[in-house]
Amino acid sequence: KNEVEQSPQNLTAQEGEFITINCSYSVGISALHWLQQHPGGGIVSLFMLSSGKKKHGRLIATINIQEKHSSLHITASHPRDSAVYICAVGIRGGGADGLTFGKGTHLIIQP
C-alpha cells in the first residue's frame, strides 16, 4: 500500500465546476504539499500545510491531521487549470524532509 493515496486518478470537468481532489496518507507527517505539474514536467508548489486551511485565489487546501486526509479544491474551474495535481508529504521523524509523493490526479477542464 502506498503511503500517499490520491483520488481520483483522472478527472474531467466542465469549465466553472467546483473541483475536489483528495489525498490520504498513512504515516506521521511534518507537512503536506500540494503541487501542480504541467505537460513538460515543471512542478509548481501550490500549498504547504501542517494544519487547517489555506486559500490562494481560486485554490483552497485543507488538512485534517487526525484523519490523515487533505483536500484541494478549485472554485470556478478554468481550462488553464488543466494539469496534474500531486500530493506529497514530508515524513515526520526522518531528520531530513525528502518528500513522498502520490501518483497525481490528472485534471482536464473542458471549455
Place this chain on the structure above:
Amino acid sequence: DAGVTQSPTHLIKTRGQQVTLRCSPKSGHDTVSWYQQALGQGPQFIFQYYEEEERQRGNFPDRFSGHQFPNYSSELNVNALLLGDSALYLCASSRTIGGYTFGSGTRLTVV
C-alpha cells in the same frame, strides 16, 4: 530572482554511459533534493543534500550519487546507465525545512 535552475533540459545517453545533471537552488535556499519521475508516475525521492553532505537517501542503488558545492548548487551523477533510468529528474530546493521550489527538470532518455 531566479528560481531553481536545472541543466541540461534534455539529454540522450547510451546504455552503460555516465551522466551528470546540475541544479542551482533558489537564492537563499541551502538544501537540495533530487527526484526521479518515470512516465505516468509520481516522483520518487533519490537523495537530499545539506551542508555539502548527503543527509537522506531514498531506495536507489549506488549508481546514483551526488554532490553539493559550497554555493549550494548540486550535481546528480548516474553511472552505468540502464534503459530504466530514462525519466524526468527533478531538483527541488528549500531552506533547511520548509516550502520547496522545484526546477523544470531534466528529461533523460537512455537508448
